[in-house]
Amino acid sequence: MQTLVWNALDNSQQNAILARPALGDSAKLSALVSDIIAQVKSTGDDALRELTAKFDQLELPHLQVSQAEIDASEDELGDEIKQAIKLAKDQIDKFHQAQVAPVIKVETSPGVVCELHTQPIESVGLYIPGGTAPLPSTVLMLATPARIAGCKRLVLATPPGKDGKIKAEIRYAAKICQIDEIYMVGGAQAIAALAYGTQSIQKVLKIFGPGNSFVTEAKQQVSQDHQGASIDMPAGPSEVLVIADENANPEFVAADLLSQAEHGRDSQVILVTNSAKQAKACEAEVNRQVALLPRQEIATAALSHSRVIITESIEQSIKVSNQYAPEHLIVQTQNARALLPQLENAGSIFLGEYSPESAGDYASGTNHVLPTYGYTRTYSSLSLADFTKRYTVQELTAQGIQAIGPAIMNLAAAESLDAHKNAVAVRLQHLAKQSTGGTQS
Amino acid sequence: MQTLVWNALDNSQQNAILARPALGDSAKLSALVSDIIAQVKSTGDDALRELTAKFDQLELPHLQVSQAEIDASEDELGDEIKQAIKLAKDQIDKFHQAQVAPVIKVETSPGVVCELHTQPIESVGLYIPGGTAPLPSTVLMLATPARIAGCKRLVLATPPGKDGKIKAEIRYAAKICQIDEIYMVGGAQAIAALAYGTQSIQKVLKIFGPGNSFVTEAKQQVSQDHQGASIDMPAGPSEVLVIADENANPEFVAADLLSQAEHGRDSQVILVTNSAKQAKACEAEVNRQVALLPRQEIATAALSHSRVIITESIEQSIKVSNQYAPEHLIVQTQNARALLPQLENAGSIFLGEYSPESAGDYASGTNHVLPTYGYTRTYSSLSLADFTKRYTVQELTAQGIQAIGPAIMNLAAAESLDAHKNAVAVRLQHLAKQSTGGTQS
Numbered sequence: 001m002q003t004l005v006w007n008a009l010d011n012s013q014q015n016a017i018l019a020r021p022a023l024g025d026s027a028k029l030s031a032l033v034s035d036i037i038a039q040v041k042s043t044g045d046d047a048l049r050e051l052t053a054k055f056d057q058l059e060l061p062h063l064q065v066s067q068a069e070i071d072a073s074e075d076e077l078g079d080e081i082k083q084a085i086k087l088a089k090d091q092i093d094k095f096h097q098a099q100v101a102p103v104i105k106v107e108t109s110p111g112v113v114c115e116l117h118t119q120p121i122e123s124v125g126l127y128i129p130g131g132t133a134p135l136p137s138t139v140l141m142l143a144t145p146a147r148i149a150g151c152k153r154l155v156l157a158t159p160p161g162k163d164g165k166i167k168a169e170i171r172y173a174a175k176i177c178q179i180d181e182i183y184m185v186g187g188a189q190a191i192a193a194l195a196y197g198t199q200s201i202q203k204v205l206k207i208f209g210p211g212n213s214f215v216t217e218a219k220q221q222v223s224q225d226h227q228g229a230s231i232d233m234p235a236g237p238s239e240v241l242v243i244a245d246e247n248a249n250p251e252f253v254a255a256d257l258l259s260q261a262e263h264g265r266d267s268q269v270i271l272v273t274n275s276a277k278q279a280k281a282c283e284a285e286v287n288r289q290v291a292l293l294p295r296q297e298i299a300t301a302a303l304s305h306s307r308v309i310i311t312e313s314i315e316q317s318i319k320v321s322n323q324y325a326p327e328h329l330i331v332q333t334q335n336a337r338a339l340l341p342q343l344e345n346a347g348s349i350f351l352g353e354y355s356p357e358s359a360g361d362y363a364s365g366t367n368h369v370l371p372t373y374g375y376t377r378t379y380s381s382l383s384l385a386d387f388t389k390r391y392t393v394q395e396l397t398a399q400g401i402q403a404i405g406p407a408i409m410n411l412a413a414a415e416s417l418d419a420h421k422n423a424v425a426v427r428l429q430h431l432a433k434q435s436t437g438g439t440q441s
Numbered sequence: 442m443q444t445l446v447w448n449a450l451d452n453s454q455q456n457a458i459l460a461r462p463a464l465g466d467s468a469k470l471s472a473l474v475s476d477i478i479a480q481v482k483s484t485g486d487d488a489l490r491e492l493t494a495k496f497d498q499l500e501l502p503h504l505q506v507s508q509a510e511i512d513a514s515e516d517e518l519g520d521e522i523k524q525a526i527k528l529a530k531d532q533i534d535k536f537h538q539a540q541v542a543p544v545i546k547v548e549t550s551p552g553v554v555c556e557l558h559t560q561p562i563e564s565v566g567l568y569i570p571g572g573t574a575p576l577p578s579t580v581l582m583l584a585t586p587a588r589i590a591g592c593k594r595l596v597l598a599t600p601p602g603k604d605g606k607i608k609a610e611i612r613y614a615a616k617i618c619q620i621d622e623i624y625m626v627g628g629a630q631a632i633a634a635l636a637y638g639t640q641s642i643q644k645v646l647k648i649f650g651p652g653n654s655f656v657t658e659a660k661q662q663v664s665q666d667h668q669g670a671s672i673d674m675p676a677g678p679s680e681v682l683v684i685a686d687e688n689a690n691p692e693f694v695a696a697d698l699l700s701q702a703e704h705g706r707d708s709q710v711i712l713v714t715n716s717a718k719q720a721k722a723c724e725a726e727v728n729r730q731v732a733l734l735p736r737q738e739i740a741t742a743a744l745s746h747s748r749v750i751i752t753e754s755i756e757q758s759i760k761v762s763n764q765y766a767p768e769h770l771i772v773q774t775q776n777a778r779a780l781l782p783q784l785e786n787a788g789s790i791f792l793g794e795y796s797p798e799s800a801g802d803y804a805s806g807t808n809h810v811l812p813t814y815g816y817t818r819t820y821s822s823l824s825l826a827d828f829t830k831r832y833t834v835q836e837l838t839a840q841g842i843q844a845i846g847p848a849i850m851n852l853a854a855a856e857s858l859d860a861h862k863n864a865v866a867v868r869l870q871h872l873a874k875q876s877t878g879g880t881q882s
């Protein structure tokens with residue numbers, strides 16, 4: 001890890017060390033993905049089989065996982081992991097249940113009632129990456145809020161393993177979330193199938209979940225097409241920033257940095273500390289712990305472009321974090337909670353020495369689908385709201401339209417929209433007639 | 442307006458009559474807009490001046506509206522319109538104030554506290570279209586929630602009129618919302634300036650507001666660029682669907698249809714009624730009223746591709762509306778409120794005979810920036826939440842990590858993420874040592 005003293009850098013150097021890495025040749029990726037999407041739109045299931053043969057070297061007998069295969073996960077797994085999956089689901093459930101939005105109802109003037117309601121999005125696609133590790137936790141993070149929101153159709157897509165099967169942990173997580181539609185397809189082709197539908201897979205309205213650069217690019221492309229599907233959020237490599245003071249336990253800090261570094265070679269890991277001594281201690285601990293990891297090679301690659309930034313104060317550490325806008329922000333300082341009001345632009349914040357990122361990744365109850373790549377400045381952490389849409393309702397009585405009608409007519413006239421004005425005028429005239437001469441209209 | 446009987450159509454005909462019109466040559470528009478954005482990125486203010494000269498035939502002495510010009514609006518306007526603008530702001534304020542999200546805090550297990558917070562988006566760009574009519578109402582709809590959210594910088598961009606000035610109504614609405622940064626620039630070039638910044642205009646993080654096809658395309662493009670800006674929502678032509686039964690007042694229904702039709706030639710206007718008699722009466726009223734409108738030509742163009750759909754029942758009318766997914770849904774039936782639970786996919790719903798669309802457009806208090814073009818299926822009506830971002834916080838005590846730590850370790854192991862497991866293990870070992878042998882770590 002490169003160690004830098006913040007105050008020794010000028011403004012442009014500071015910006016440079018907090019800049020995200022570029023994401024490779026996007027024009028080439030974009031063209032490749034666009035071809036895959038076109039192929040799925042054109043030949044549907046056949047394209048899915050061909051692309052799975054090409055990219056996953058697998059001949060699939062069928063695309064959909066049968067209910068028997070889903071149910072079999074119960075017997076394939078030991079009690080310990082099943083209990084852990086259930087505990088995580090229970091935690092996530094509690095936190096997302098608390099997010100159910102009440103109807104907001106305001107009488108803005110006598111006889112003018114305005115309401116804000118939410119409704120579930122009818123059908124949602126949940127993408128679960130395959131790759132080096134199966135991710136049952138992501139099934140829980142996506143399916144639990146979708147169920148609470150009341151989405152009618154939950155469709156899970158995930159690439160099969162080398163044995164042509166979906167890992168039992170993923171099937172089990174899906175089972176306890178009552179997902180009965182699981183398709184063995186991954187990559188850009190899975191996103192295309194979810195967005196446009198094929199013979200076997202009915203299209204969905206919105207697609208959620210993380211993925212590699214092909215998946216991310218495919219999600220962007222289908223979200224730009226009116227005939228495609230909405231998506232949860234844009235994505236980039238995963239990242240963590242740790243603010244530590246001199247009291248932090250270097251063993252904990254190092255373990256947290258490494259738990260991000262092992263995600264992928266492109267992971268961003270940043271330690272910001274106001275103690276040069278702490279910086280050294282953490283780096284020594286990182287070097288000690290990384291040597292023991294099975295994913296040492298990946299973590300080392302990530303660490304090679306990661307940074308230790310030494311600041312003059314905790315306040316300056318916070319400033320650096322707010323500027324970087326991290327996905328995960330771990331605060332290992334004395335009285336971490338007191339800093340909360342000053343922390344900006346973070347997807348999920350972990351306060352104090354017993355709150356590792358792993359807790360949020362799996363089982364604290366918060367969602368682990370978070371904005372990355374600086375998108376925390378404007379995008380939200382995944383929550384129940386993302387599985388619903390807000391809409392408004394208004395109801396005016398005769399008294400209500402009489403009260404605000406003249407103002408509406410004035411505003412409509414100022415905007416040269418006479419029909420808008422007239423829609424109020426006909427009602428006010430009708431009411432005036434009623435009050436003077438009976439009910440003819 | 443074309444009149445159709447729903448039950449006389451087969452499925453594909455039903456889909457066809459509810460389909461949105463295509464949006465013209467998107468590849469050509471995309472290239473034009475992409476050039477404009479590149480020009481603004483490259484030469485900044487100079488590009489803004491050149492493009493304003495080209496598209497608006499105006500030589501601007503300065504881009505920014507001075508505080509004196511903003512303040513002068515107070516004297517340029519009569520009391521009536523100023524009162525109307527203030528009343529509308531007050532109504533919008535009441536409804537959006539009620540949307541302030543409380544912190545949600547849940548102890549998911551003893552010692553595991555999860556929280557959902559919101560924070561304002563630091564800087565927002567508010568785009569106000571020019572064109573045939575100035576829209577002070579849109580200033581209020583965007584600036585009021587931005588102020589309530591606590592956004593630090595509110596930047597308004599709007600094209601100048603032929604006199605090289607911004608209409609007094611817009612300056613006045615901005616003034617009472619305490620906006621002091623107003624730029625005289627419109628179109629795709631305004632969106633580019635807001636997203637990337639120029640010498641005079643500092644970039645913003647998120648851009649809001651309606652606009653023509655150039656503005657909409659520019660918003661899409663900058664939102665796809667990591668260096669650009671987020672946007673409120675995708676957009677298409679504005680639309681209304683009215684559900685009327687035999688009791689509805691045809692004069693009211695016709696006025697509501699026309700208030701949508703006058704927006705633009707591409708406006709969509711749909712009447713759905715279970716009464717053939719009502720359909721005839723409404724059409725006669727539309728023909729009578731349209732002849733009296735200053736914007737008759739625009740409204741007539743919109744009506745030429747609009748539809749009257751005759752259904753067999755109110756239930757079927759609702760089904761048609763849910764399938765169409767309208768931006769505005771007006772329900773003029775007996776006991777309209779009782780239908781609310783069955784209404785899906787509408788941006789804003791107007792219940793009963795005294796709730797015209799104009800009320801929501803200006804002064805009921807609801808926001809008039811709504812998803813169009815079928816996007817109500819997944820996107821939300823603009824609300825306070827759009828000016829903020831949600832993020833989570835978690836804090837675990839020693840007891841908390843001891844309770845859920847073993848499950849986290851199991852899940853991390855199942856996902857082959859050893860460093861994730863280790864981040865918990867080092868803490869549990871530390872606590873075990875503390876409880877057996879003092880505080881060394």
